[in-house]
Amino acid sequence: QKEVEQNSGPLSVPEGAIASLNCTYSDRGSQSFFWYRQYSGKSPELIMFIYSNGDKEDGRFTAQLNKASQYVSLLIRDSQPSDSATYLCAVDPSDMDSNYQLIWGAGTKLIIKP
């Protein structure tokens, strides 16, 4: 069974520091990877996606993908209290067995302390 694993947290990070969120996945053939942010009481919001090995930067966010080691990370630089949320990792196995659905991690709760 295809799985996506995340540390549930909470991960507590001081304001201004770098928050590092990690996600591992079981299906080596997975093709694309997504990070969603979910504020309490709100629906998930797509913040980053990555398809190729290496780093992808967007503002204060950097997604890192290592397909050989089967992990994907999200770095948040200069963390702000407004970054406090649950971060969901989702993986697209891109195969017919999964019926083209995303496999979701349970999420990591991030708390940025002022």
Added chain:
Amino acid sequence: GAGVSQSPSNKVTEKGKDVELRCDPISGHTALYWYRQSLGQGLEFLIYFQGNSAPDKSGLPSDRFSAERTGGSVSTLTIQRTQQEDSAVYLCASSRTGVYNEQFFGPGTRLTVL
């Protein structure tokens, strides 16, 4: 453009009643997903529609749950004879599928069964 919309935003019902939840996906998105999220928990997949193909109903928790998608657009999730354990936030998402499979979520419907 317009995002995914869901209605109602909140629904309070009595145990044993039937409820209908509506989702209007992003225009042009062929895939539509329903998820359930209980308080403090991750996403629970319910059902997936892709174009004119038969839906993937593998996540529906019981035969009290059903869903349809008319004309490849709007979807309705129906819960018959609601139970207290059905109380949760019901989220709808849509995606283009194909090469890029990022899902975009609606605001959700919070269902409370008394």
